[in-house]
Amino acid sequence: MNFLIRNVTRKTVLGDAILRADTSATRRTGLLKHTSLKPGHGLWIVPCQGIHMFFMKFALDLVYVSRAKHVKKVVRGIQPWRISLCLTAHSVLELPVGTIDRTGIVPGDILEVTRN
Template sequence: MELINLTNGIVIAEKVVPAYSFFKRLKGLMFTSSFPEGYAIHLQPCRSIHTYFMKYEIDVLYLNDQYEIIAAESYVRPGEFGKHHKGTTSVIEIPAGIIHKTKIQPGQTVQIKNLKERVS
């Protein structure tokens, strides 16, 4: 699965890890030692995140049902809670710095290519 910004055509991540079960969303990136560039994790359903038990910063995209970016947070540090944004139905976590590098802005739309499992 590939994460693409449909608004500007930029590939955000070549590998998207789905986290669609309760336990996969709960674990997320906890206890991992790194988050390589080119990877993303898609949490659905999900309205907000936390970075407890993580060792590195991440960028976070908050999406609505149409995969439009409602909000984006850069460099969320370990041990923090993400913000709540009205209308969020899923969240994508990406390595820190990718929002700036790929020119992500609220209002843009993303697509997960070859998404086989989508929670409605």
């Protein structure tokens, strides 16, 4: 099932084809089988306070989100073989590189998630 994720604060769309990883298997696998992400696509990992980029084939933008859908932290272009954490987050969005700059998202922004 795809989700549409909007930044209510900035009136922008982060993605309209976001998949949700909310089981042990889907969170563990993540985007490992992908070689890239198309604009508008991504993965919403719930629950999640940190990710690793081991064995990934491409960089990602990360948006850490609270349970109330407030942006807690953004990470631009994290490269393969890196780790990122945000202990105050409840979930993380893995998005194509450039999404953060294109949408202007910053910590404190409020997101809206709807089924697409």
